[in-house]
Structures are given as C-alpha cells and as structure tokens.
Amino acid sequence: MATSKVTIPEFQTTPVDAIPGIAATARNTFKTHKTKDIQWRLVQLRKLYWAFEDFKPQMLEALQRDLHKSQFESLLTEVDWVKNDCMFMIQHLETFAKSEKLKAPHVPITHSLMNLHIRKEPMGTVLIIGPYNYPIQLLLAPMVGAIAAGCTVVIKPSELTPNCAMVIKQVIEERMDPDAYAVVNGAIPETNALMNEKWDKVFFTGSAQVGTIIAKKAAETLTPVCLELGGKNPAFVTKNANLALAARRLLWSKTMNAGQVCMSQNYVLIEREVVDTFIQQLHNSMKEMFPNGAKASPDLARIVNKRHFQRLKKMLDETNGKIVMGGSMDESELYIEPTAVLVNSTHDTMMMEESFGPIFSIYPVDSLDEALGIADGVHRTPLSLFSFGSKTENMKVLNEMTSGGATLNDAYFHGSVNTVPFGGVGDSGWGAYRGKASFDCFTHCRTVADTPGWADRLIRVRYMPFSFSEMRLLQRLTEVKPNFDRNGTITRGFGYWLGLIFGLGGRSAKGSNNTIDRGTSSSEVELCSNNAQQSSQQ
Numbered sequence: 026m027a028t029s030k031v032t033i034p035e036f037q038t039t040p041v042d043a044i045p046g047i048a049a050t051a052r053n054t055f056k057t058h059k060t061k062d063i064q065w066r067l068v069q070l071r072k073l074y075w076a077f078e079d080f081k082p083q084m085l086e087a088l089q090r091d092l093h094k095s096q097f098e099s100l101l102t103e104v105d106w107v108k109n110d111c112m113f114m115i116q117h118l119e120t121f122a123k124s125e126k127l128k129a130p131h132v133p134i135t136h137s138l139m140n141l142h143i144r145k146e147p148m149g150t151v152l153i154i155g156p157y158n159y160p161i162q163l164l165l166a167p168m169v170g171a172i173a174a175g176c177t178v179v180i181k182p183s184e185l186t187p188n189c190a191m192v193i194k195q196v197i198e199e200r201m202d203p204d205a206y207a208v209v210n211g212a213i214p215e216t217n218a219l220m221n222e223k224w225d226k227v228f229f230t231g232s233a234q235v236g237t238i239i240a241k242k243a244a245e246t247l248t249p250v251c252l253e254l255g256g257k258n259p260a261f262v263t264k265n266a267n268l269a270l271a272a273r274r275l276l277w278s279k280t281m282n283a284g285q286v287c288m289s290q291n292y293v294l295i296e297r298e299v300v301d302t303f304i305q306q307l308h309n310s311m312k313e314m315f316p317n318g319a320k321a322s323p324d325l326a327r328i329v330n331k332r333h334f335q336r337l338k339k340m341l342d343e344t345n346g347k348i349v350m351g352g353s354m355d356e357s358e359l360y361i362e363p364t365a366v367l368v369n370s371t372h373d374t375m376m377m378e379e380s381f382g383p384i385f386s387i388y389p390v391d392s393l394d395e396a397l398g399i400a401d402g403v404h405r406t407p408l409s410l411f412s413f414g415s416k417t418e419n420m421k422v423l424n425e426m427t428s429g430g431a432t433l434n435d436a437y438f439h440g441s442v443n444t445v446p447f448g449g450v451g452d453s454g455w456g457a458y459r460g461k462a463s464f465d466c467f468t469h470c471r472t473v474a475d476t477p478g479w480a481d482r483l484i485r486v487r488y489m490p491f492s493f494s495e496m497r498l499l500q501r502l503t504e505v506k507p508n509f510d511r512n513g514t515i516t517r518g519f520g521y522w523l524g525l526i527f528g529l530g531g532r533s534a535k536g537s538n539n540t541i542d543r544g545t546s547s548s549e550v551e552l553c554s555n556n557a558q559q560s561s562q563q
C-alpha cells in the first residue's frame with residue numbers, strides 16, 4: 026500500500042532527438058513478427074498483470090501525489106481496473122484472435138467454395154497518448170488491447186501527472202519487452218516529435234482541442250485514429266424521478282476523482298416544480314458522504330494543478346447563476362468543494378464550458394421537450410447522458426438524443442464497467458475500446474479468399490468470352506427477388522398467404538415464390554466489428 030517511503034524518480038522528459046529511434050525500434054520489432062505469436066502476447070499480458078501487482082505501492086503513491094487520489098479510488102479505477110483488463114484479455118485472447126469463417130448469409134452460395142474468412146491481424150506499431158485524470162488506467166487499458174492484438178506500442182503519459190508518468194515508465198522498462206514497448210515522457214514538443222513518426226494507429230484520450238490537432242496531423246499520412254474526447258454531458262431529471270436517488274448518484278459522479286471525469290454531467294436539466302426538493306436532496310447527500318465536510322474527507326481528490334483550479338474558479342466567478350450547494354475552495358490545497366449552480370441561460374459559463382471538475386449547473390425547465398431542445402443546442406453529440414424519470418421518459422430521452430454512452434437512473438454507470446465498449450459519438454470521440462472492443466480497436470480484420478484450383482470450371486462464368494447463358498444461371502442462383510414495391514411498401518405475395526393459411530408464415534412477408542431466403546437480420550457468424558467501425562468513421 027502507499028507509503029511515503031516509496032521512491033519515485035523525478036520527472037524527466039524523453040530527449041526529443043531520441044524519439045525517432047524509439048519509434049524505429051518499435052516498428053522494426055513489429056517487422057520481426059514476434060508479437061504476432063499468441064503465446065508471446067499472453068506472456069506479455071501476464072507480465073503486465075504482475076507488474077501492476079508488484080508496483081502497486083508506487084502507483085498508489087504516485088496517484089496520491091499527483092491528484093490526491095485516495096487508495097480506495099486508485100485501486101478501484103486504476104490499479105485493479107488494469108489488472109482486471111489483463112485477466113479478461115488473458116482469458117479470452119485465443120477466442121478473439123481466431124480467424125472467423127465466413128458463410129451464409131454473408132457469403133452467397135456461388136462463393137461458398139472460396140473459403141472466405143477473416144484473419145485477425147495486428148494493425149502494426151501504435152501510439153497511445155493519455156490524459157491526466159486517470160493517468161494509469163486511460164493509458165494502460167488501451168495498451169492491454171494493443172498488446173493483445175499483437176501490436177508494438179509506444180505510450181505517452183500526461184506530463185500533468187509526473188509521478189504517475191515516471192512509475193509507468195519504470196513498469197514498462199523493467200518488466201516488458203523493451204524492443205516492443207516503450208514510454209516517451211514529455212509535453213507538446215515530445216508529442217509533436219511522436220506525431221512526426223509514422224504509426225499504424227494513434228489512440229488519443231484528451232480534450233477535443235488537442236484531439237483536433239492529433240487528427241489533423243494523422244490525416245497527413247492517412248493514419249487511422251481512435252479519439253476519446255470530452256463533452257458537455259446533460260442529466261435529465263423529471264418530476265417522476267426518485268429525487269433522493271438522482272441527487273445522490275449525480276453527486277457521486279462529481280465526487281469521484283473530484284469530478285475530473287470526462288463522462289460526468291456538466292449540467293442537470295430538471296423540471297421546475299422539483300428543483301427545490303432536488304437541491305435539498307443534494308444537501309442531504311453531501312452530509313451523508315462528507316459528515317465532517319468535504320475538505321476534511323480523506324476520500325476526495327484534488328484538482329490536478331493551479332491552471333485547472335483557476336479554470337474552474339473562473340467558471341464560478343463568471344456565472345450569473347446562484348450557488349445552491351458548496352462553493353468553497355482553497356487554492357493552496359487545490360481543493361474545490363462539490364458545487365451546484367442554479368442557472369437560467371445557456372449562455373452562462375456553467376453551461377457553455379466543459380466542467381471536468383466537481384462543479385455543475387442546474388437548469389430548471391418546464392417540460393422534458395424543452396430540456397431535450399436545450400441539450401441539443403448545448404452539445405448535440407455528448408460523450409454521455411443520464412436520465413432520471415419514468416420508463417417512458419427515459420426511453421424518450423434515449424430515442425431523441427444521442428450520446429457516446431448513456432445511463433438510466435444513475436450517473437455514468439455505463440462507463441464504470443471495464444469489459445463493455447466505451448467511446449464517444451461525433452465530436453465526443455471516434456471509435457470505442459474496453460473488453461473485446463479493445464482487441465478490435467487495434468486489429469485489422471483482413472478478409473481472405475482461398476479459391477481451390479479444381480473449382481475453376483464451376484466459376485468459369487467470370488472469364489471472357491462472356492456467355493449470357495452462363496450469366497442467366499448465375500442470376501438464377503444469386504438473385505433475390507424484392508418483397509417490396511416501388512413505393513417501398515411490403516408486398517404480400519402468394520407465398521405469404523400460403524404460409525399464413527398453413528400457420529407457417531406471417532413471421533416475415535415474402536414477396537414471391539422465387540425468393541431465396543438468406544436471412545436478413547441475425548447472423549450465425551460474428552463478423553469482426555472493426556471493419557464496420559473503421560468504415561463508419563473514416
């Protein structure tokens with residue numbers, strides 16, 4: 026456990042002129058193909074698991090020094106989190122990495138002899154850039170995915186959490202294969218030097234502003250990127266919500282890591298008639314969580330540095346709203362009390378800026394429709410949203426507004442599970458990771474056909490000179506007749522009525538007797554998810 030006897034080396038940036046060599050080593054190692062061996066990857070993941078166990082005291086101490094993070098939070102959301110990630114990958118890697126045989130309905134009968142399958146191949150050499158708020162988890166969890174996928178990896182921790190950055194460097198350099206994995210420490214010059222290198226994928230977690238710089242630079246070499254960015258996340262609270270529960274859970278979201286959580290709520294849109302009760306419930310929850318006051322609590326983290334402290338203070342100084350909970354702060358300790366501000370304009374600083382701290386606004390509305398309109402105007406594609414209302418109201422929120430992820434009747438619980446996909450939508454992020462999605466994120470799904478020589482006569486139709494009689498045979502085998510007319514309306518053909526009468530049909534409306542049913546929705550084959558992801562995002 027954390028102790029002040031633990032020594033952590035002083036922060037040192039990596040010399041900029043060493044960076045091309047570090048990237049070249051990782052690229053050359055990938056070319057040796059050694060990281061492609063599944064057993065080799067498993068050994069790396071096992072080593073990482075034990076490194077996390079053995080370096081636990083240093084990690085807990087570093088998190089305490091950088092963010093004043095309590096041991097409880099550090100274990101739950103950083104150290105144990107990554108250990109659990111390692112175990113999940115170790116247990117499932119062989120399944121994830123298996124080639125997928127492609128068959129019907131994805132493959133037409135005419136192509137069934139060509140042994141179509143998807144090979145799961147590592148993308149290559151990847152760069153992972155991390156933020157400061159979860160300096161260990163948000164760097165190492167993607168790295169687990171990259172190791173599992175068979176990539177070589179260079180990681181760049183945030184310079185704002187220097188103790189964590191140095192412990193991570195020590196962990197990787199002492200315990201992992203130095204030719205395949207490396208850590209570069211530094212800030213903008215070092216990140217720029219890294220971005221001048223050619224990568225097979227860049228995985229970035231951080232602000233939308235820096236994410237834009239990274240995406241632009243990566244576009245110059247058509248390098249794919251996964252971006253995990255911030256957002257102005259709304260919470261909706263209606264008069265049908267359990268207000269005590271909503272208050273406790275939304276306060277929880279602003280106390281974990283002192284609200285420095287990209288998916289925590291920025292603002293709460295709440296029906297006017299329950300605003301007072303909700304505020305009262307927030308006070309009750311504050312008393313329960315912090316019986317001696319928030320400042321005295323050993324559990325509450327601090328703001329990472331003076332710049333971010335001043336940023337949050339400015340939001341509170343410039344608001345036209347009224348502080349209805351909290352409001353105290355102490356710069357010498359980088360402490361800000363969990364704070365709620367009642368506002369009445371979307372132009373308020375508390376609505377316009379991403380909080381990324383223990384402060385949030387409460388905005389009274391007359392209806393859920395009004396709330397949805399406001400949220401759409403503030404940020405159309407937030408990273409997360411939360412809805413506290415009746416079942417019907419929660420479904421309305423889900424149906425009418427998108428977000429990277431969402432939780433009903435709670436704060437960011439969808440993002441508190443390390444094995445389910447996590448990511449943004451639109452300008453809150455491109456791509457997803459965690460669980461199998463972490464493996465997919467760094468995997469190229471390569472479709473391969475292996476056409477047997479003896480089948481050449483059967484598939485002669487493709488060769489010139491073309492023959493229309495052979496084409497008619499091909500059409501008979503492959504053509505699927507539509508079960509809809511030119512207006513897009515389903516037509517109920519003879520087959521449908523016959524099926525209905527004999528109790529066989531009605532499940533799907535088939536248009537004509539000639540329809541070849543290849544299935545429409547469900548598939549027996551789990552197609553590699555990365556293909557769909559890549560094409561929808563680039």
Ligand SMILES: NC(=O)C1=CN([C@@H]2O[C@H](COP(=O)(O)OP(=O)(O)OC[C@H]3O[C@@H](n4cnc5c(N)ncnc54)[C@H](O)[C@@H]3O)[C@@H](O)[C@H]2O)C=CC1
Nearest residue numbers: 155156157182183212213216231232235253254255256287
């Ligand atoms: N979607 C997600 O999973 C998460 C998103 N975030 C977002 O990250 C932000 C807070 O984290 P920060 O560390 O402050 O983000 P940041 O964007 O300032 O820094 C992230 C990384 O980029 C590097 N960097 C900073 N400025 C750069 C520049 N001009 N050129 C090249 N590299 C640069 C930093 O050294 C750091 O490693 C918030 O906006 C938050 O919403 C944070 C955590 C998780």
Ligand SMILES: CC1=C(/C=C/C(C)=C/C=C/C(C)=C/C=C/C=C(C)/C=C/C=C(C)/C=C/C=C(\C)C(=O)O)C(C)(C)CCC1
Nearest residue numbers: 101102106158159162163281285286287288289440441442
């Ligand atoms: C159900 C059964 C049992 C009881 C189980 C219980 C009580 C489970 C409770 C689990 C809870 C409350 C877990 C809470 C976890 C919160 C976490 C891990 C938060 C994580 C936050 C993170 C990682 C933040 C990330 C930030 C990011 C990405 C960001 O800035 O964007 C029994 C009693 C065990 C019996 C069996 C059944």
